[in-house]
Amino acid sequence: MEDYLEAIAKLGEGRRVVKVKQISQMLGVKMPSVTSALKKLSEQELVEHERYGHIKLTPEGDEVARDVIYRHEALARFFAQALGINQATAEEDACKIEHVISPLSMERLAKFVEFIEACPLGGANFPSRYEYYLEHGELPQDCSTRGLKKRK
Amino acid sequence: MEDYLEAIAKLGEGRRVVKVKQISQMLGVKMPSVTSALKKLSEQELVEHERYGHIKLTPEGDEVARDVIYRHEALARFFAQALGINQATAEEDACKIEHVISPLSMERLAKFVEFIEACPLGGANFPSRYEYYLEHGELPQDCSTRGLKKRK
DNA sequence: CAGAATTGTTAGACATGACTAACAATCGTA
DNA sequence: TACGATTGTTAGTCATGTCTAACAATTCTG
Structure with missing residues (x-):
C-alpha cells in the first residue's frame, strides 16, 4: 500500500491530476x-477518491507518502552513491527495502549517506569519523573543506 | 520459505535432530x-521430511540455505558494524532484507562490509579506496597493516 | 507398558494482493 | 451530439502464507 501512496504523491506533484492508469x-x-x-x-483516510473521479492524498496520506519517499531516496542514494550500483537497480532495491527496514536502521543509513556525501574523501580514519558525525550531528572540522574539488 | 531453510540449516548444525516445534x-x-x-x-526437493519423522535439507536445499545465511550475515554485519545498530535490530533487518535485495547490491554490500572490516581506519580518501578494493579485490597497500591494533 | 502429556498433522478459515473477464462511465472527435 | 475508444470498476478467481480447532502419533513417566 505504501507504494500506492508514493506513486500518487509523485504523480500529483505540481497539482497534476492523477489517473488510475498512470x-x-x-x-x-x-x-x-x-x-x-x-x-x-x-x-x-489516506486517500480521497470518488468513483471515476479525482484521486488525492489526504494530509495524513501525504505525510505517510513523504516519509516513504524520504526512505526511498536515502536508500537509493546509498546503493547508487555509496555502493556504486546502477540507478535502476538502486531504485528497485530501495523500493523493496523501504517497506521492511526498521526506523532505527533507516535513520542511521540516512545519516551514513549524508556523511559520505558531505565528506567524499572520507579522510583518515573513516569509522571513528563516522562515529563523531553520528554523535555530534556535524562533520569533524578537518573533513568538510577537503572535498573532491581539488581546491588548491 | 527461505526463512524455513535457514532455520533448518541452523538448527541442524552438528547433526542435531531438527524438530517442527523448534x-x-x-x-x-x-x-x-x-x-x-x-x-x-x-x-x-529442498527438504527431506516424512510424517512425524526426520527433517533434513537435501544438498540443493543446503546450498540455498547457505546462500541465505551468507546474505543474512553480511547484512547483519553491515547494520551492526558499519552503522552501529544493536545486534537484535541488525538481525531483524537482515532477516527482512535478505529476501528482497538484488544479487548485485548484495554482492556490493558484502564487499563493502569486508572492506570496512579489513580496513578499519578507512585511511585517507575512503571512497576511492573502496573503488580500488571493488576493482582489484584486494586492499590498497597502505591500508591493511594500519588497523585497530595500534601495532607501534 | 499404559495413560497422560507433548508434539505433529489435517482440515478449513482468513487476510493480502494480484489477476482476468465483463461491464460502465467518460472522453474525444467526426 | 453521438458513437467509438479509452479509462475505470465490479465480480470473481487464484496464490501465499498465516491461523485455530480437532485429531493422530510419539514420547515420557508412574
Whole structure:
C-alpha cells in the first residue's frame, strides 16, 4: 500500500491530476489492483477518491507518502552513491527495502549517506569519523573543506 | 520459505535432530505453518521430511540455505558494524532484507562490509579506496597493516 | 507398558494482493 | 451530439502464507 501512496504523491506533484492508469503503469500492476488499493486507502483516510473521479492524498496520506519517499531516496542514494550500483537497480532495491527496514536502521543509513556525501574523501580514519558525525550531528572540522574539488 | 531453510540449516548444525516445534519457535509461527512449509519444500526437493519423522535439507536445499545465511550475515554485519545498530535490530533487518535485495547490491554490500572490516581506519580518501578494493579485490597497500591494533 | 502429556498433522478459515473477464462511465472527435 | 475508444470498476478467481480447532502419533513417566 505504501507504494500506492508514493506513486500518487509523485504523480500529483505540481497539482497534476492523477489517473488510475498512470498509477498502474508506474507500479507495474493492472488497473483493478489500483482501484482496490484506492478503496482500502480511502477507508483508512489516506486517500480521497470518488468513483471515476479525482484521486488525492489526504494530509495524513501525504505525510505517510513523504516519509516513504524520504526512505526511498536515502536508500537509493546509498546503493547508487555509496555502493556504486546502477540507478535502476538502486531504485528497485530501495523500493523493496523501504517497506521492511526498521526506523532505527533507516535513520542511521540516512545519516551514513549524508556523511559520505558531505565528506567524499572520507579522510583518515573513516569509522571513528563516522562515529563523531553520528554523535555530534556535524562533520569533524578537518573533513568538510577537503572535498573532491581539488581546491588548491 | 527461505526463512524455513535457514532455520533448518541452523538448527541442524552438528547433526542435531531438527524438530517442527523448534522451527516454529525460531520463526515465530505456529506449528501448522511449519508443516505446510515443509510440504512445499519437500515438493521442491529442498527438504527431506516424512510424517512425524526426520527433517533434513537435501544438498540443493543446503546450498540455498547457505546462500541465505551468507546474505543474512553480511547484512547483519553491515547494520551492526558499519552503522552501529544493536545486534537484535541488525538481525531483524537482515532477516527482512535478505529476501528482497538484488544479487548485485548484495554482492556490493558484502564487499563493502569486508572492506570496512579489513580496513578499519578507512585511511585517507575512503571512497576511492573502496573503488580500488571493488576493482582489484584486494586492499590498497597502505591500508591493511594500519588497523585497530595500534601495532607501534 | 499404559495413560497422560507433548508434539505433529489435517482440515478449513482468513487476510493480502494480484489477476482476468465483463461491464460502465467518460472522453474525444467526426 | 453521438458513437467509438479509452479509462475505470465490479465480480470473481487464484496464490501465499498465516491461523485455530480437532485429531493422530510419539514420547515420557508412574
